[in-house]
Amino acid sequence: MTAVAERTALEIGAPRKRKEDQRLITGRTRWTDNIQLPGMLHLAMVRSPFAHANVTAIDTEAAKQAEGVVAVITGADIAATQGACANAWPVTTDQKTPAHLPMVVDHVACTGEIVAAIVARTAALARDAAELVDVTYEELPAVLDAKEAVDDTVLAHPDLGTNTTAVWTLDSAGQGTGGHVDDAIAEARVDGIVIERDYRQQRLIPAFMEPRSTVVDPTGEQITIWSSTQVPHILRFLIAATTGIPESKVRVIAPDVGGGFGGKLQTTPEEFITLAAARQVRKPVKYTETRSESLVSAHHGRDQYQHLTLAATKDGTVTGLKVELIANLGAYVALVGGGVPVLGAWMFNSIYKFGSYRFTTRNVLTNTPWVDAYRGAGRPEATYAIERLMDELAVAVGVDPLAIREQNWITHEEFPFTTVAGMTYDSGNYEAATARAKEIFGYDALRVEQKRRRDDLDPVQLGIGISTFTEMCGLAPSRVLGSLNYGAGGWENAAIRMLPTGKVEVITGTSPHGQGHETAWSQIVADRLGIPFEDIEVLHGDTAVSSRGLDTYGSRSLVVGGEAVVRAADKVVEKAKVVAAHLLEASEADLEFVGGRFGVKGTDKGVGIAEIATAAFTSHNWPEGVEPSIDAEATYDPVNFSFPHGTHLCAMEVDTETGATTMRKYVCVDDIGQIINPLIVEGQVHGGLVQGIAQALWEEAVFDDNGTLVTGSFVDYTLPTSADTINYESEHTTSPSTTNTLGTKGVGEAGTIASTPAVVNAVVDAVRHLGINDIRMPLSPERVWRAIRDAGSAATGDTP
Amino acid sequence: MAKISVKVDGVTYSDDVEARMLLVHYLRESLGKVGTVVGCDTSNCGACTVHLDGRSVKSCNMLAVQADGHEVTTIEGLADGDTLHPVQQAFHDCHALQCGYCTPGMIMQATSFLKDNPTPTEHEVRVGMEGNLCRCTGYHNIVRAVLAAAGEGGGSQ
Ligand code: FES
Numbered sequence: 023m024t025a026v027a028e029r030t031a032l033e034i035g036a037p038r039k040r041k042e043d044q045r046l047i048t049g050r051t052r053w054t055d056n057i058q059l060p061g062m063l064h065l066a067m068v069r070s071p072f073a074h075a076n077v078t079a080i081d082t083e084a085a086k087q088a089e090g091v092v093a094v095i096t097g098a099d100i101a102a103t104q105g106a107c108a109n110a111w112p113v114t115t116d117q118k119t120p121a122h123l124p125m126v127v128d129h130v131a132c133t134g135e136i137v138a139a140i141v142a143r144t145a146a147l148a149r150d151a152a153e154l155v156d157v158t159y160e161e162l163p164a165v166l167d168a169k170e171a172v173d174d175t176v177l178a179h180p181d182l183g184t185n186t187t188a189v190w191t192l193d194s195a196g197q198g199t200g201g202h203v204d205d206a207i208a209e210a211r212v213d214g215i216v217i218e219r220d221y222r223q224q225r226l227i228p229a230f231m232e233p234r235s236t237v238v239d240p241t242g243e244q245i246t247i248w249s250s251t252q253v254p255h256i257l258r259f260l261i262a263a264t265t266g267i268p269e270s271k272v273r274v275i276a277p278d279v280g281g282g283f284g285g286k287l288q289t290t291p292e293e294f295i296t297l298a299a300a301r302q303v304r305k306p307v308k309y310t311e312t313r314s315e316s317l318v319s320a321h322h323g324r325d326q327y328q329h330l331t332l333a334a335t336k337d338g339t340v341t342g343l344k345v346e347l348i349a350n351l352g353a354y355v356a357l358v359g360g361g362v363p364v365l366g367a368w369m370f371n372s373i374y375k376f377g378s379y380r381f382t383t384r385n386v387l388t389n390t391p392w393v394d395a396y397r398g399a400g401r402p403e404a405t406y407a408i409e410r411l412m413d414e415l416a417v418a419v420g421v422d423p424l425a426i427r428e429q430n431w432i433t434h435e436e437f438p439f440t441t442v443a444g445m446t447y448d449s450g451n452y453e454a455a456t457a458r459a460k461e462i463f464g465y466d467a468l469r470v471e472q473k474r475r476r477d478d479l480d481p482v483q484l485g486i487g488i489s490t491f492t493e494m495c496g497l498a499p500s501r502v503l504g505s506l507n508y509g510a511g512g513w514e515n516a517a518i519r520m521l522p523t524g525k526v527e528v529i530t531g532t533s534p535h536g537q538g539h540e541t542a543w544s545q546i547v548a549d550r551l552g553i554p555f556e557d558i559e560v561l562h563g564d565t566a567v568s569s570r571g572l573d574t575y576g577s578r579s580l581v582v583g584g585e586a587v588v589r590a591a592d593k594v595v596e597k598a599k600v601v602a603a604h605l606l607e608a609s610e611a612d613l614e615f616v617g618g619r620f621g622v623k624g625t626d627k628g629v630g631i632a633e634i635a636t637a638a639f640t641s642h643n644w645p646e647g648v649e650p651s652i653d654a655e656a657t658y659d660p661v662n663f664s665f666p667h668g669t670h671l672c673a674m675e676v677d678t679e680t681g682a683t684t685m686r687k688y689v690c691v692d693d694i695g696q697i698i699n700p701l702i703v704e705g706q707v708h709g710g711l712v713q714g715i716a717q718a719l720w721e722e723a724v725f726d727d728n729g730t731l732v733t734g735s736f737v738d739y740t741l742p743t744s745a746d747t748i749n750y751e752s753e754h755t756t757s758p759s760t761t762n763t764l765g766t767k768g769v770g771e772a773g774t775i776a777s778t779p780a781v782v783n784a785v786v787d788a789v790r791h792l793g794i795n796d797i798r799m800p801l802s803p804e805r806v807w808r809a810i811r812d813a814g815s816a817a818t819g820d821t822p
Numbered sequence: 823m824a825k826i827s828v829k830v831d832g833v834t835y836s837d838d839v840e841a842r843m844l845l846v847h848y849l850r851e852s853l854g855k856v857g858t859v860v861g862c863d864t865s866n867c868g869a870c871t872v873h874l875d876g877r878s879v880k881s882c883n884m885l886a887v888q889a890d891g892h893e894v895t896t897i898e899g900l901a902d903g904d905t906l907h908p909v910q911q912a913f914h915d916c917h918a919l920q921c922g923y924c925t926p927g928m929i930m931q932a933t934s935f936l937k938d939n940p941t942p943t944e945h946e947v948r949v950g951m952e953g954n955l956c957r958c959t960g961y962h963n964i965v966r967a968v969l970a971a972a973g974e975g976g977g978s979q
């Protein structure tokens with residue numbers, strides 16, 4: 023027994039190779055598009071080529087006659103039954119929320135909206151017939167840009183009367199967490215430093231690798247829906263809430279899901295329409311989007327204009343920050359679309375302590391595809407702004423950018439610390455992470471090299487970028503969500519089934535799509551119950567199996583869902599202890615639970631928890647009045663967010679003659695609290711970094727003047743490749759979270775949040791001596807080259 | 823309809839296929855070889871990569887009829903029974919996959935690449951794998967896995 027105890031004690035923190043891999047590396051996968059059902063039919067969508075139009079007529083005759091066509095569906099046909107794409111987070115009580123029908127009836131508000139659908143015997147025949155649907159559009163003027171939307175000259179939804187859906191403000195003076203920011207700015211204008219900047223968060227496309235797919239089987243007592251989604255539980259609830267189908271008649275399964283990054287945190291028109299089609303034809307129906315459809319119709323991310331005013335004393339101590347955002351929500355207020363910019367409100371102040379703060383976001387509608395969560399959701403935008411500003415402040419004061427950060431950040435003795443935005447950070451150590459990052463990076467040597475290249479007028483200049491970020495993870499305490507008018511809670515659920523053969527099933531309400539929950543949850547339970555890692559099976563993503571859950575997003579799965587697993591496991595132990603005392607004829611007080619075994623202290627008498635599971639099966643020898651089961655379930659509502667942080671350092675080379683940028687080195691030291699599996703953590707960090715670097719250097723969703731997505735395929739929306747990227751040096755410091763048992767903080771979004779400003783700061787640092795203090799993302803060679811050329815003719819910047 | 827005869831993962835199939843049917847759809851829909859997946863419609867992503875007569879091809883970029891008389895290996899036919907191919911093993915060991923959607927294509931491309939270049943440098947791996955997109959891993963561990971497989975003789979198999 024000792025051997026088992028020692029081995030299982032090592033699970034948390036061990037670089038376990040993933041349980042998930044075996045199937046995935048041999049092609050034994052269960053993607054939604056793999057599903058074939060008897061009599062299954064296929065769906066193809068007819069999408070609007072116009073950004074803004076009235077639909078005046080739809081002629082479906084030719085399509086109906088086409089080979090293999092079973093049904094042609096228009097919005098008018100299913101208007102009453104199709105349900106609706108809901109907005110779960112009206113950020114203000116007077117938010118203007120346009121109705122979002124899955125299939126439009128007469129008004130198209132963005133390119134790619136679905137106006138009709140074909141059900142046919144094969145996907146190819148459905149697509150052929152879709153070409154034959156003749157839709158008459160009356161084109162309307164379209165508003166595409168968020169700034170242009172503000173004055174309401176052109177309305178995205180004429181019936182709403184305005185493009186502004188909500189204006190949301192957080193003011194430290196109003197809520198009592200700080201002073202008046204306008205006072206701080208006025209004071210700094212007289213006797214200090216004011217940095218005023220406009221930054222653009224370009225629109226991005228999440229571009230998960232598995233295109234979305236939905237299969238609906240309406241033939242059983244329960245309608246079964248397989249979907250490539252991050253949120254099977256939310257989907258089930260919203261189908262019931264908006265179609266009137268009783269929730270108990272709907273089962274949603276998220277089988278293998280090929281990435282999401284927030285992009286599959288949505289209840290989509292395609293899901294609702296596939297459901298409506300299957301109910302109409304009373305046969306299983308499958309819809310799988312093409313990549314080109316996906317890029318235009320799955321929700322986009324970011325797209326903000328940021329106007330920022332930072333006030334500081336002459337020596338660089340920040341005294342206030344004013345943030346004025348215009349956020350482009352696209353054509354509809356998506357599931358949490360209005361809330362994404364709001365989430366940034368608590369993060370613009372980041373790791374810094376200062377006296378006053380005001381954040382305002384104006385959320386506007388435009389005739390572009392809807393915008394919602396994309397990895398980081400609101401927090402990357404905030405981090406970008408403050409980390410860029412800190413560099414500008416350092417320049418204005420004339421000190422090293424790390425020094426200016428150190429001067430302003432919360433020191434490790436000051437935790438727990440309540441910020442000017444009103445969040446209480448429980449733990450952290452910015453000094454430790456920064457010191458370690460500097461060391462690995464070789465910060466001082468690179469600064470020397472930078473100076474040498476400047477002095478030598480080297481055409482290839484070197485820049486160093488810093489990002490000392492924090493984020494709020496573990497969404498979220500339900501009462502906080504309630505106070506923000508969010509339509510759901512933030513708890514998570516887990517259940518543990520102790521099988522009679524000693525094996526264990528762990529049921530989680532989180533819904534992984536690449537994060538490795540099966541492995542990590544097994545490690546947690548192995549330690550908690552003393553059951554071998556291999557004997558544990560993690561089940562998820564099926565509402566018939568995990569009846570309660572709020573799914574996976576916002577770096578919440580481990581911090582909230584993992585804690586629920588811990589609590590369920592602890593309940594199992596509690597229940598088993600009563601039985602152990604009975605079986606061992608000992609008092610509970612004399613028992614200790616070590617390595618999966620209840621032992622009577624001071625003796626060698628004991629019984630294993632797996633044996634108790636077997637005893638529950640027969641129940642022949644069981645304590646009086648105790649239910650014959652040691653299974654348990656727990657629902658956990660977090661008491662606070664968690665606040666991972668880290669220091670990222672990036673070295674970029676910039677060819678000042680061509681504008682080409684090359685990443686030379688990237689080092690990150692993240693503090694994500696207790697690590698369950700370092701292998702999985704590294705993977706999350708690497709993937710996150712590249713998505714953030716891609717925002718800095720490569721990616722942008724571009725529309726032409728008519729609102730057509732120019733970057734509508736992988737030819738034009740250029741994801742980074744292996745040849746574009748480098749190896750990353752990633753390490754950790756650890757200050758455990760104090761608000762959950764495991765001390766975890768979450769890591770899913772860290773890399774993405776931190777890396778964008780690190781890269782841009784590095785490029786700007788490389789060319790700042792030429793008179794450049796900003797370049798718009800993505801920093802294509804052309805933009806860098808133009809910035810250098812323009813700086814040559816007119817010096818800019820705040821540098822004295 | 824055209825008649826084709828193709829050997830896939832060691833089994834010969836004779837089928838009538840529509841002339842316009844892509845090889846990837848033939849594999850997935852006619853043969854149930856759903857381990858091979860589709861990630862794009864412009865031949866950019868490499869998710870559909872298989873071997874045709876031992877060399878990697880993007881199976882979305884080829885018609886099924888073009889495979890007539892040829893031999894196709896998919897991710898499902900790469901392992902030797904229960905023994906993983908060294909590249910598969912390396913992907914597992916190096917945590918070179920997260921969601922796993924790109925993984926079949928990545929592994930098929932890597933095996934083909936290593937056949938041509940059994941002892942690549944990191945740079946050569948990065949260039950050799952450029953046609954396969956991954957949104958999850960940031961490529962760091964994929965590159966590591968391909969180099970590890972090369973060390974294990976992944977290229978010679
Ligand atoms: S499916 Fe993308 S290259 Fe074949």
Ligand code: FES
Pocket residue numbers: 231280281536918919920921922923924925955956957958959
């Ligand atoms: S592992 Fe998800 S796309 Fe590569």
